[in-house]
Amino acid sequence: QVQLKQWGAGLLKPSETLSLTCAVYGGSLSGNYWSWIRQPPGKGLEWIGEINQRRSTNYNPSLKSRVTISVDTSKKQFSLRLSSVTAADTAVYYCARNRWSDDGEDYYGLDVWGLGTPVSVSS
Amino acid sequence: SYELTQPPSVSVSPGQTASITCSGDKLETKYSYWYQQKPGQSPVMVIYQDTKRPSGIPERFSGSNSGNTATLTISGTQAMDEADYYCQAWDSSTVVFGGGTKLTVL
Numbered sequence: 001q002v003q004l005k006q007w008g009a010g011l012l013k014p015s016e017t018l019s020l021t022c023a024v025y026g027g028s029l030s031g032n033y034w035s036w037i038r039q040p041p042g043k044g045l046e047w048i049g050e051i052n053q054r055r056s057t058n059y060n061p062s063l064k065s066r067v068t069i070s071v072d073t074s075k076k077q078f079s080l081r082l083s084s085v086t087a088a089d090t091a092v093y094y095c096a097r098n099r100w101s102d103d104g105e106d107y108y109g110l111d112v113w114g115l116g117t118p119v120s121v122s123s
Numbered sequence: 124s125y126e127l128t129q130p131p132s133v134s135v136s137p138g139q140t141a142s143i144t145c146s147g148d149k150l151e152t153k154y155s156y157w158y159q160q161k162p163g164q165s166p167v168m169v170i171y172q173d174t175k176r177p178s179g180i181p182e183r184f185s186g187s188n189s190g191n192t193a194t195l196t197i198s199g200t201q202a203m204d205e206a207d208y209y210c211q212a213w214d215s216s217t218v219v220f221g222g223g224t225k226l227t228v229l
Contacts, residue, residue: 035218044220044222044223045158045166045209047217047220050218058217059217060217061124061217094165094166106172107172108171109168109172110156110166111177113167115165
């Protein structure tokens with residue numbers, strides 16, 4: 001059973017860079033995309049972007065200019081960097097598996113989620 | 124960019140049927156996905172590919188998708204079903220979420 005464990009700095013100042021990492025346990029990176037999603041306090045879910053084992057990425061257009069998602073296949077980890085943060089980036093950040101069929105034809109949704117990392121941006 | 128619209132809130136009495144809608148342009152041409160999120164917890168998928176239930180999800184959860192609207196139906200709603208529910212679709216290589224619906228069981 002795949003589990004995701006995530007970590008990273010929880011308190012940032014404006015203009016700093018947010019950095020989070022998510023480790024995959026009990027499964028392989030291959031065949032799926034690995035996503036980051038965030039949820040501001042009291043608000044809904046916002047997808048940030050994703051990466052696969054081959055380092056192919058997709059990003060939310062509204063955040064693309066500030067987001068970098070990378071993967072370390074040897075450690076089975078993927079990471080999020082969000083630059084130039086402001087108070088509007090305060091949120092709980094989740095990592096999740098975006099599951100696809102082995103042939104890449106069928107999409108099964110975000111079926112495994114991490115526990116979330118609260119990130120606060122304040123001067 | 125593609126948008127999904129959900130009602131902010133839905134109320135239901137225990138034992139009755141709750142229906143939560145999700146609207147998007149020609150949504151029936153895409154698969155819809157539904158997630159349940161309880162306070163302080165990570166979201167959990169309850170429906171994928173419009174109608175399928177992941178392992179461990181009770182049979183009272185069902186889904187449909189027709190025209191511009193996907194619907195999550197909870198039959199025989201229980202107090203434990205009180206939560207926020209989010210629909211999701213995949214469009215142009217991006218994940219799109221609806222704004223979420225707070226389901227109150229009262």
